[in-house]
Amino acid sequence: MTKYSKLISFVLLCVLTLSAFGIYQTQAGTPLPEIELVTEEGNVDELDALYFIGNIYSTQSSGRSSTFEFKDGDFSYLNNRSVFRHLDFEYNPIANRYVSDYRSFMRGKARNTSNFTETDDEIIYTAMTSDVNWRRMYDDNMLDISLLDKESEDEQSYEVRLEGASYHGVVASYYHAPELTIVTQAADEQMENNWYIYSFNFDEPEDTLSPEVNVGQALDSSSIQISFSPTGTERYIPFKSLQPGEEDEYGEITNYTTDAFHVYDTQNGDFQEIPLFEEGETLVLSEDEQVVVGQDLGETINWHAWNVTDESLNELGSTDMITPSIGRLPVYYYNHSFNQGMQLVNGHVYAYEDHYSEDGYGRPMFQIIDLDSVSTDFSGYFGLEDRENDRSTEMMLFDFTINPL
Amino acid sequence: MKQYMKSLLNLTAFELDRISKFLYTLLGVTLLLNLIGYIYTPMRYVGRMNEYMQTESVTAQQAIERFGSFSFYDVTSTLWLLAPATLGISGLLLYSLFIWYREWMGKNTFAYRLLMLPVPRMQIFYSKLFVIYIAIFSLIAVQIISLTIGFQIVSAIVPDDWLSGMTLVQALNIHPLFTVILPVSSFYFLSANGIGLTFMLVLFTVILLERSYSFKGLGLGIAYGVVTVLIAAFPVFLPDLVQNYYFFYDSEIMALIIVLMTVIGVTSLLISRHLLNKKITI
Known part of the structure; x- marks a missing residue:
């Protein structure tokens, strides 16, 4: 027995210490904070279509951070996922849902929101070849298009050469069967950044596409932004052109103002200008055949429907907003899209703000407005249940999506 | 089977005997350097805070705004803890070579006697592998014990108000080396x-x-x-x-x-x- 004493001692040391450390870790682990959804007005069921990934972190300790998701009206922390599930997890709600539900289709496809368009029956993927093979960033204008039939899981794939510019990046795509409208940012012949619109027909697929429109030329603007599209099924695409201000002391222009709003009709291929309000800011949202224009007066927004036939505004009514800035996230001149904080889905405006309240804590807030009645269906915020005793924990949203289906 | 296990245990115990002095040295160096780190690092912080408060006539809160609060991570990221950990890893790596080549050293090669033992030769292989792993896990165990005691020492030296509130497990979780080599x-x-x-x-x-x-x-x-x-x-x-x-x-x-x-x-x-x-x- 004596000759094994050293061996037994060392093995016991290892086993006991590692076991004790395991127990200590379990006991010393800080319980994850309870998250609550506080309803200030309306019905919480309105948030069932909301899916977001958020993070809870300590302002005092960089080691304390937990990711959670809000899905189907419920919270769950993501810390307890298996390693393999964690490896495949995407911090992008749309891509994450696709990877989970259409794993085979998602193989080999880029994972940006702008690469996908979804209808009740189909998912359409549109991306440059360089989006999945970064080494080809500077040598191709090849566009990959795939269409998935959700029910049969049949996939049609096409490889298309884009002409008229170089170094394309897909900004958004819009689908009205069988037409796919693709908006890209690319370098023109003078190597200046410009916007192009292409059209692809699934019934008559072509190998090469020429631009339908050079957006910069059509709108006579060198600085353009596009409305963020939650669905990619709208007929009218809102564009905003910016007017450069004066140069600063370094010769840079950082001060841009809204010059005009236009909507591009994906079926007729022409632009209509939306007039700017003299008082307050102008908001332009679209969904399916509908264009909605808002007069942002801060505390209230006056809603109008844009009549595309006679190019006029029909007043819908006004809504009191729960904060003077909710939904109107700051958009800078270098952003390529606007309306990220205000999305029109199923006739409802989802306004979001990562609002910093008077008590200084982050409270992701949502206000949902039904455009038929222009009333608030829901308003509320996400917070910590034990905020009184937990003053060092903050909450933030990475990204959110409203599932329209 | 019983005979097989017995001879394997004998060989492992024998190899452990041969590594023990080297292992004790590594464990001793680890504990000693860690102890210096647990005392020196927080004392330097406390000294700096006190000196700043005296010379600038400021409150502890203002001094914390200047230097930041103290966490156990500040200790674990010093060379007093990193050096022995890397010394242990590199030491055992070198010993993994030595554990074989020592058998062929000298005139009367021990390898002859070892390979002539009436046991399956793979037992020699396994015993050397087990001993290396016992040494690795012993170092890990001692490092864990050292860190647990060290956390108490640091908490005792630094006033509570100056501590960031980071727990031992949190400090190890964000540590680039300890999060890999310890079972965090x-x-x-x-x-x-x-x-x-x-x-x-x-x-x-x-x-x-x-x-x-x-x-x-x-x-x-x-x-x-x-x-x-x-x-x-x-x-x-x-x-x-x-x-x-x-x-x-x-x-x-x-x-x-x-x-x-x-x-x-x-x-x-x-x-x-x-x-x-x-x-x-x-």
Whole structure:
């Protein structure tokens, strides 16, 4: 027995210490904070279509951070996922849902929101070849298009050469069967950044596409932004052109103002200008055949429907907003899209703000407005249940999506 | 079976005896340097805070705004803790070579007696591997004990108001070295040990190739080592080969790496058994 004493001692040391450390870790682990959804007005069921990934972190300790998701009206922390599930997890709600539900289709496809368009029956993927093979960033204008039939899981794939510019990046795509409208940012012949619109027909697929429109030329603007599209099924695409201000002391222009709003009709291929309000800011949202224009007066927004036939505004009514800035996230001149904080889905405006309240804590807030009645269906915020005793924990949203289906 | 286990235990106990002095030294150095770190680092912070408060006539809160609050991570990121940990890793790495070559040192080569023992020769291989792993886990265990005691020492030296409130586990969780070598995150710990075990099996095979075929064996061993590294790393380059970074899911790449490392480990064991039984010269 004596000759094994050293061996037994060392093995016991290892086993006991590692076991004790395991127990200590379990006991010393800080319980994850309870998250609550506080309803200030309306019905919480309105948030069932909301899916977001958020993070809870300590302002005092960089080691304390937990990711959670809000899905189907419920919270769950993501810390307890298996390693393999964690490896495949995407911090992008749309891509994450696709990877989970259409794993085979998602193989080999880029994972940006702008690469996908979804209808009740189909998912359409549109991306440059360089989006999945970064080494080809500077040598191709090849566009990959795939269409998935959700029910049969049949996939049609096409490889298309884009002409008229170089170094394309897909900004958004819009689908009205069988037409796919693709908006890209690319370098023109003078190597200046410009916007192009292409059209692809699934019934008559072509190998090469020429631009339908050079957006910069059509709108006579060198600085353009596009409305963020939650669905990619709208007929009218809102564009905003910016007017450069004066140069600063370094010769840079950082001060841009809204010059005009236009909507591009994906079926007729022409632009209509939306007039700017003299008082307050102008908001332009679209969904399916509908264009909605808002007069942002801060505390209230006056809603109008844009009549595309006679190019006029029909007043819908006004809504009191729960904060003077909710939904109107700051958009800078270098952003390529606007309306990220205000999305029109199923006739409802989802306004979001990562609002910093008077008590200084982050409270992701949502206000949902039904455009038929222009009333608030829901308003509320996400917070910590034990905020009184937990003053060092903050909450933030990475990204959110409203599932329209 | 009982006889097999008994002879394996005898050999392991024998190898442990031979490593014990080296291991005690490593454990002693670790504890000593850690202890200095647990006392010196917080005392330097406390001294700096007190000096600043006296010379600038400011409150403790203002001094904290200047220097920041103190956390146990500030101690674990000093050389007093990092140096012994890396010394332990590199020391045991060198000992993994020495544990074989010591048998052929000197005139009366001990390898002759060892290989002539009436036990399966792979038991020699396993006993050396077990002892290296007992040493690794002993270092880990002592490091854990040291950190647990050290956390109490640091908490006693620094006033409560000056501490950030970071727990021991939180400090280890964000530490780039300890989160891998200590069982803080089961994924990192198992990965590190999986890679480490495969590495040890390949290293032992390389040594046995060299012992079996001399210079030619050294070339073979190096080639074998390079090939195993290429095979293990192959899945990482798969996206480049198929020219699509999203073709394979990360979980598939990970699963492939695990499978290939297992194949490498088993192959190394089979080659080592063949070399020990048939080829090795005394």
